[in-house]
Amino acid sequence: MTSPAPFEPVRPVRLYQRIIEQIEDALASRTLRPGQRLPSERQLVAQFGASRSTVREALRVLESNGVIRSRPGDPNGPEILPFSSQALSKQLTRLARVDGVDLAELISFRMVLDGSANMLAARLRTDDELAAIEATIEAMRQTIDVGYQQFSEADVAFHEAIARVSRNSLIQVCNHVVRGVVLSLISDKIARSRNSKALMRESLRHHEEVLEAIRAGDGPAAARISRRNLYDYYAGYLPKADREPLLALLDPTD
Amino acid sequence: MTSPAPFEPVRPVRLYQRIIEQIEDALASRTLRPGQRLPSERQLVAQFGASRSTVREALRVLESNGVIRSRPGDPNGPEILPFSSQALSKQLTRLARVDGVDLAELISFRMVLDGSANMLAARLRTDDELAAIEATIEAMRQTIDVGYQQFSEADVAFHEAIARVSRNSLIQVCNHVVRGVVLSLISDKIARSRNSKALMRESLRHHEEVLEAIRAGDGPAAARISRRNLYDYYAGYLPKADREPLLALLDPTD
DNA sequence: CCTCAGGAACTGGTCTGACCAGTGGACTTC
DNA sequence: GAAGTCCACTGGTCAGACCAGTTCCTGAGG
Numbered sequence: 077m078t079s080p081a082p083f084e085p086v087r088p089v090r091l092y093q094r095i096i097e098q099i100e101d102a103l104a105s106r107t108l109r110p111g112q113r114l115p116s117e118r119q120l121v122a123q124f125g126a127s128r129s130t131v132r133e134a135l136r137v138l139e140s141n142g143v144i145r146s147r148p149g150d151p152n153g154p155e156i157l158p159f160s161s162q163a164l165s166k167q168l169t170r171l172a173r174v175d176g177v178d179l180a181e182l183i184s185f186r187m188v189l190d191g192s193a194n195m196l197a198a199r200l201r202t203d204d205e206l207a208a209i210e211a212t213i214e215a216m217r218q219t220i221d222v223g224y225q226q227f228s229e230a231d232v233a234f235h236e237a238i239a240r241v242s243r244n245s246l247i248q249v250c251n252h253v254v255r256g257v258v259l260s261l262i263s264d265k266i267a268r269s270r271n272s273k274a275l276m277r278e279s280l281r282h283h284e285e286v287l288e289a290i291r292a293g294d295g296p297a298a299a300r301i302s303r304r305n306l307y308d309y310y311a312g313y314l315p316k317a318d319r320e321p322l323l324a325l326l327d328p329t330d
Numbered sequence: 331m332t333s334p335a336p337f338e339p340v341r342p343v344r345l346y347q348r349i350i351e352q353i354e355d356a357l358a359s360r361t362l363r364p365g366q367r368l369p370s371e372r373q374l375v376a377q378f379g380a381s382r383s384t385v386r387e388a389l390r391v392l393e394s395n396g397v398i399r400s401r402p403g404d405p406n407g408p409e410i411l412p413f414s415s416q417a418l419s420k421q422l423t424r425l426a427r428v429d430g431v432d433l434a435e436l437i438s439f440r441m442v443l444d445g446s447a448n449m450l451a452a453r454l455r456t457d458d459e460l461a462a463i464e465a466t467i468e469a470m471r472q473t474i475d476v477g478y479q480q481f482s483e484a485d486v487a488f489h490e491a492i493a494r495v496s497r498n499s500l501i502q503v504c505n506h507v508v509r510g511v512v513l514s515l516i517s518d519k520i521a522r523s524r525n526s527k528a529l530m531r532e533s534l535r536h537h538e539e540v541l542e543a544i545r546a547g548d549g550p551a552a553a554r555i556s557r558r559n560l561y562d563y564y565a566g567y568l569p570k571a572d573r574e575p576l577l578a579l580l581d582p583t584d
Numbered sequence: 585c586c587t588c589a590g591g592a593a594c595t596g597g598t599c600t601g602a603c604c605a606g607t608g609g610a611c612t613t614c
Numbered sequence: 615g616a617a618g619t620c621c622a623c624t625g626g627t628c629a630g631a632c633c634a635g636t637t638c639c640t641g642a643g644g
Contacts, residue, residue, distance in 0.1 A: 090625095090626070090627095091626075091627070092390065092626090092627095116594080116595065116596080117595080117596065118594095118595090118596095126627080126628085127627060127628045127629070128628085128629085128630095129383055129386070129626090129627065129628070129629090130626085130627060130628080132383070132387060132596090132597090133386060133387055133390045133626095135596095136346065136387045136390055136391055137390055137391060137394040140391040140394060140395065141394065141420070146595090146596060146597095147595085147596075147636085148595060148596040148597065148634075148635060148636075149594080149595045149596070149634080149635045149636030149637075150595060150596080150636070150637085151593085151594055151595055151636070151637055151638085152595090152637095153595080153596095154596090164422065166395075181497075181498050181499060181500050182500065184450075184497075184498050184500075184501075185498060185500040185501060188442065188443070188446040188501065189442070192442040192446075192579070195578070195579070196438075196575065196578050196579065199578035200574075200575060200578050243435075243438075243575045244435050244438050244439060244575070245435060246435050246436065246438075246439040246508075247438075247439060247442065250504070254500075295578065320454075321450065321454060321497045321498070324449070324450050324453035324454050324549065325446070325449070325450065344596095344597070344598095345597075345598070346597090346598095370623080370624065370625080371624080371625065372623090372624085372625095380598080380599090381598060381599045381600070382599085382600090382601095383597090383598065383599070383600090384597080384598065384599080386625090386626090387597095389625095400624095400625060400626095401607090401624085401625075402605075402606060402607080402624060402625040402626065403605080403606045403607035403608080403623085403624050403625070404607070404608090404624060404625080405607070405608060405609085405622090405623060405624060406624090407624080407625095408625090
């Protein structure tokens, strides 16, 4: 039962890795906080006792991870950034684009996240929050004659309002990220067809159904309806064989 | 309603960014594939017309993102890696550890993910897969007298089996990552108390309940039970005020 | 007093060239 | 054919230089 050879390969510790670790540790222990500045590269060279190349390699990694941002000419040094979903988004996008997580999984994931967000929203909402959500629906209704771009923006605002009410920023971030990835994957197919008013009207109706469930405080209904809507909206982009796992997220009492 | 200024700040394009883009594009277009090798750094210098420092900074970023791996002395050059969830996991961990997503949100997220995974598993499982899940439960039963460490390993195996059956690697990855983060956050409080056999037995009973629902193919029940179990398991670590949003994921018909 | 041009004194981005400790393969030697 | 040596090459690190750009101080001119 115990693992036969729990040995890990001993990889050589590289200097720039050590520098990254030290900076990340300082962040985790709140010694460094977002908004603060790191010393300039040349100062870091002195502090770490490494060459500038090495320090720079560490900084580039941190920058690509969204931890800091360097700007040329800024005498204050690299800025420590607050978390943004950008880095997370980048990884998820890469996962989808380069490594072939298929569209069905992404949509399935969205159905899970969005459904849960709506259930939480239905059960946790205050009257003020309900009003805020209704306002975004009204915005959708008004932009339906303006154009797809504007309609889509109002759509995003709706989902963001829901996510806020659901009191869970993780669901919010993941849902937002996955939504972006899905859209980028089907953007070529979506471009022309989505401009039709009929489809926008259908989308609006879907959103109104969810709103109704949220207004009624009926969590399971909100989850069920939103999942069904997502399925209706996206299933057309999937080959039939890929739809089965999605169907498992729909229907019966849940 | 239209966005007032949809302009993005023009950031200077850095050379190493261009190199990263070129390599990532080659990956996305399948010109480069996992398992293949990149030219050596000095060859890349010639191909890109940039200095070695610049090329190296690009390679370090790619390496930190889990795209490639460089080994000193390897005459074949950097290796292009298949996707691993490591990079994604890193970002989620950072989100949680450094940027103060609180424990309640993490647990809530786990309830959502685990519940959904169990629902999918209940509905999609084959008989073989059911047998595999039953085997991990049997392993838990046998390790309960051995020690917490072994029991915990069997526990992980159970959840991994479920995730596999759910046919969704995204849920799998996220759930696994979040589980790790949660455990690391409460590890100080968990250390002593969890060693008790009574608690392990309770955990085993919880898992058996979920298994029963999966065996019966009852998706909603599997989701409901697993969420309830997670709540029972973790709520004790939360202040009472933080439990309310979690309760919204439980109870009635859902 | 305020304004504004000029100029240090920095910043990060890039380049060159060098050295080192390893690796792997070819080449010699037995 | 096997064993040992050697060399070309790898990535990791270093030192030093230059450039374009920012910030800020300073001093001249209003």
